[in-house]
Amino acid sequence: MGAVALITTAVVQNKPLPKNMKYGIVLDAGSSHTSVYIYEWPAEKENDTGVVQQIDACKVDGNGISSYAHDPPVAGLSLQKCMDKAREVIPEQQQRETPVYLGATAGMRLLRLNNATLADEVLSSVGSTLRSYPFEFQGARIITGQEEGAYGWITINYLLGNFLENSGWLGRLKQSATFGALDLGGASTQITFVSKKEIESQENSLHFRLYGKSYDVYTHSYLCYGKDQALRRQIAYTIPDANNSTILDPCFNSGYRRNTSTKDLYSSPCIAQQRISTAPSNIEIKGTGNYQLCKQKVEMIFNKTQCTYSQCSFNGIFQPNLEGEFGAFSAYYFVMDFLKLTNEKISLERVKEAVKTHCSRPWEEVLKEFPKIKEKYLSEYCFSGTYILSLLENGFGFNSENWKDISFLGKIKGSDAGWTLGYMLNLTNMIPAELPYSPPLSHGSYIGLMVFFSILLVFIILTCWLSLRKPKCLQKGII
Numbered sequence: 001m002g003a004v005a006l007i008t009t010a011v012v013q014n015k016p017l018p019k020n021m022k023y024g025i026v027l028d029a030g031s032s033h034t035s036v037y038i039y040e041w042p043a044e045k046e047n048d049t050g051v052v053q054q055i056d057a058c059k060v061d062g063n064g065i066s067s068y069a070h071d072p073p074v075a076g077l078s079l080q081k082c083m084d085k086a087r088e089v090i091p092e093q094q095q096r097e098t099p100v101y102l103g104a105t106a107g108m109r110l111l112r113l114n115n116a117t118l119a120d121e122v123l124s125s126v127g128s129t130l131r132s133y134p135f136e137f138q139g140a141r142i143i144t145g146q147e148e149g150a151y152g153w154i155t156i157n158y159l160l161g162n163f164l165e166n167s168g169w170l171g172r173l174k175q176s177a178t179f180g181a182l183d184l185g186g187a188s189t190q191i192t193f194v195s196k197k198e199i200e201s202q203e204n205s206l207h208f209r210l211y212g213k214s215y216d217v218y219t220h221s222y223l224c225y226g227k228d229q230a231l232r233r234q235i236a237y238t239i240p241d242a243n244n245s246t247i248l249d250p251c252f253n254s255g256y257r258r259n260t261s262t263k264d265l266y267s268s269p270c271i272a273q274q275r276i277s278t279a280p281s282n283i284e285i286k287g288t289g290n291y292q293l294c295k296q297k298v299e300m301i302f303n304k305t306q307c308t309y310s311q312c313s314f315n316g317i318f319q320p321n322l323e324g325e326f327g328a329f330s331a332y333y334f335v336m337d338f339l340k341l342t343n344e345k346i347s348l349e350r351v352k353e354a355v356k357t358h359c360s361r362p363w364e365e366v367l368k369e370f371p372k373i374k375e376k377y378l379s380e381y382c383f384s385g386t387y388i389l390s391l392l393e394n395g396f397g398f399n400s401e402n403w404k405d406i407s408f409l410g411k412i413k414g415s416d417a418g419w420t421l422g423y424m425l426n427l428t429n430m431i432p433a434e435l436p437y438s439p440p441l442s443h444g445s446y447i448g449l450m451v452f453f454s455i456l457l458v459f460i461i462l463t464c465w466l467s468l469r470k471p472k473c474l475q476k477g478i479i
């Protein structure tokens with residue numbers, strides 16, 4: 001039985017798993033990219049003490065899985081490049097035994113909200129491409145936000161070795177030491193951590209039994225709070241103030257200019273409440289590079305006024321007190337790595353200063369210093385840094401005290417931090433609910449101990465026998 005108790009996805013198409021799996025492939029169909037991850041099983045599969053490792057990864061060119069909706073042949077071709085690579089990496093005799101899973105995340109959740117038929121067509125079109133490969137295709141589906149949070153938490157704690165560490169007799173006595181997971185994507189963001197406090201809302205509560213230890217986990221996925229959707233919302237707020245179709249935006253470096261179609265901007269369900277009918281069809285964004293003003297605009301998307309629970313993060317969502325250490329990955333890592341802020345010793349105040357300094361730099365200077373970085377990413381680091389700070393501080397409640405508890409993680413032991421590994425571990429039943437039985441001593445140690453105790457016993461018997469005979473000898477001597 002799968003160990004992830006409340007996640008009811010088991011086998012996507014009710015297909016039995018291949019018997020001699022040594023490899024697994026997971027496709028992460030995100031809002032901005034599809035990534036293909038190839039994993040290899042540890043040699044000692046039976047007692048599961050090895051770690052499944054990522055042996056390769058490939059990012060599909062293009063604009064995410066929804067590009068299948070606009071141009072299936074072109075989207076199919078770029079996916080094929082990564083799948084061809086998987087065929088080169090996995091030995092031919094193992095390919096039929098290799099399961100392939102595709103999980104689509106928030107970009108597809110949004111597309112499904114706009115047009116459910118189109119979302120289904122995209123999945124079946126991608127499925128046809130994947131079926132044309134010699135692997136064991138297990139299905140393509142949109143995973144829930146709750147799953148995305150949970151599998152990300154499982155991935156990082158599995159790779160950090162926390163589950164096994166907690167499963168020994170000493171680990172079971174201690175408070176479980178796991179890392180909370182902070183995942184920032186393009187369209188949604190997830191926060192997941194073990195909470196000692198009661199989880200007041202059923203939909204945020206998960207229970208896992210992993211390697212013989214139980215975990216009560218809090219999770220929430222905020223749709224529309226990924227960094228691309230948050231940027232759209234931030235821009236949409238300014239459209240009513242447009243002057244001759246031009247808006248001044250403090251979240252871009254001064255001197256930066258970008259043209260945006262309002263039709264495209266408004267096409268996202270995340271902007272539903274901000275659409276105005278009088279908006280010009282095109283707007284020009286002009287950066288003014290001001291961290292403080294950017295922060296004020298960004299904070300508008302966090303509604304902190306309503307809460308029907310004892311405490312909330314924002315938008316009326318229950319969140320217990322933050323506990324323990326956290327691993328922040330995906331866009332948290334990409335952005336903080338660019339800004340050189342991943343070192344745990346950097347205080348929250350210094351991080352704010354660094355983002356402020358970056359925002360105040362003229363665009364021309366930034367462009368000159370980083371000519372090789374994709375312009376989309378480079379132009380957005382001021383916004384992204386500000387958004388990350390607001391989300392963590394204003395949204396989730398991190399502060400100067402517990403900032404040091406956040407580690408920004410790209411890879412852990414060679415595998416990317418993200419939900420895909422946890423998804424595959426669950427679907428292939430690689431994490432047992434109970435600890436596999438392992439005898440406390442090896443066979444050799446048992447034999448050694450038996451011999452030792454036998455010799456000890458003979459020695460004791462001999463000593464007793466000799467000491468009982470002694471008086472008689474002495475008596476004889478006296479006579």
Ligand SMILES: Nc1ncnc2c1ncn2[C@@H]1O[C@H](COP(=O)(O)OP(=O)(O)O)[C@@H](O)[C@H]1O
Pocket residue numbers: 029030031032033064105184185186187188226227228330331334335338377
């Ligand atoms: N090197 C990078 N620098 C900045 N942002 C990046 C970089 N690589 C990816 N991103 C952005 O980080 C976010 C998460 O990326 P990814 O995990 O690929 O997203 P998703 O799964 O939402 O498509 C997206 O907004 C993407 O555009």
